[in-house]
Amino acid sequence: MDNASRRWRSKPLQTSNPSLIMAFFSCLAWLYVAGRLWQDAENRNILANLLMKNSVRRPKVLTVEDKLMVLGCKDLEKRIVEAEMDLTLAKSQGYLKSQLKQSGSSSDKKLLAVIGVYTGFGSHLKRNVFRGSWMPRGEEALKKLEERGVVIRFVIGRSANRGDSLDRNIDVENRLTKDFLILDGHEEAQEELPKKAKLFFSTALQNWDAEFYVKVDDKIDLDLDGLISLLESRRGQDSAYIGCMKSGDVITEAGRPWYEPEWWKFGDEKSYFRHAGGSLIILSKNLVQYVNINSASLMTYAHDDISVGSWMMGIQATYIDDNRLCCSSSRQDKVCSAA
CATH class of the missing domain: 3.90.550 (Spore Coat Polysaccharide Biosynthesis Protein SpsA; Chain A)
Structure with missing residues (x-):
């Protein structure tokens, strides 16, 4: 009886090792899957933020009125530059009067x-x-x-x-x-x-x-x-x-x-x-x-x-x-x- 009972008691101990191993690997698999899911969620958040920023910076579609305004500003800028060039030319040719100091001259004549x-x-x-x-x-x-x-x-x-x-x-x-x-x-x-x-x-x-x-x-x-x-x-x-x-x-x-x-x-x-x-x-x-x-x-x-x-x-x-x-x-x- 003693030998039989010892054999009966040893069987559960032999069957418990595979269960522990399976449980350990199950925990590892769960941790791996959870980590991947968390990482994917972070990546999605980062991608969503980048898309939002890009959408804000994306140029708006110009209307016809906007385009006409831009063209008008460019034309005005061109005319200002041309006027400045004409003014410089007029000054260089003596057409504009300047305030000349006559400190060194005792006469107003030229x-x-x-x-x-x-x-x-x-x-x-x-x-x-x-x-x-x-x-x-x-x-x-x-x-x-x-x-x-x-x-x-x-x-x-x-x-x-x-x-x-x-x-x-x-x-x-x-x-x-x-x-x-x-x-x-x-x-x-x-x-x-x-x-x-x-x-x-x-x-x-x-x-x-x-x-x-x-x-x-x-x-x-x-x-x-x-x-x-x-x-x-x-x-x-x-x-x-x-x-x-x-x-x-x-x-x-x-x-x-x-x-x-x-x-x-x-x-x-x-x-x-x-x-x-x-x-x-x-x-x-x-x-x-x-x-x-x-x-x-x-x-x-x-x-x-x-x-x-x-x-x-x-x-x-x-x-x-x-x-x-x-x-x-x-x-x-x-x-x-x-x-």
Whole structure:
């Protein structure tokens, strides 16, 4: 009996192991299915949110009225741009009156010319030589010249170290001679000469109303009466760009004299376009107005005469090549010569 009862008791123990294993795998299967169902639900929520956002951002269907409104705005924008271009053209041609300060003029009548003689901080002796030769000396002589319709001034900027002895010396000299046009917004330096041209023409225009504006180097002597006679013969001529016209090779090697950093813009021949030589450049009033209005966007090159020539190429300027303005010319009636 004992053996039989032991065999009877051992049978349930043998049959319980598969049940436990099945139950364990059932739990794993349930967890797996539940996890997949939860993950699918999350994915559906994310996809639904993305679809909702895309539907909000999707462009609306334009009605006929919407399309007409868009086209009307574009047409209005185009007309505004065209009006601005016409306004700039009118200003450049002198059709719009500007409020010119007459601070440098003792008369309300229009002058014949404003002549700016470039100078530098180290050119005090050269200025005194000019004052004793072709240029009037003293305030009274300058006033008499102005009565003839001509204003003449030495043109200079400011030192890189504002207010230093260089600036103070110029201020003292100007108080004595009254013959400077000081460009407070310009830093006087050789490499800044092209920018000096822009600022000179703009400042001269704002201070004096004249037929012509003349830039003169301090490396030449001037026959002032001869220049006045030449300008008198051109009085009333608009868009006049007058000088000793020339061209020349573009220097492409850095370190050489007259090197042009923008050499690659001048084509395969590497030759400058026709322009008035830098010793003496004459512009009529409407061309100076153009420079003044557009000075912020006008490109400058390594040399001031090239820069001025590039500005004139973009407008309908009348080029006047007068070899009386060629300082190296052999003509007896030339108005300038090397100093």
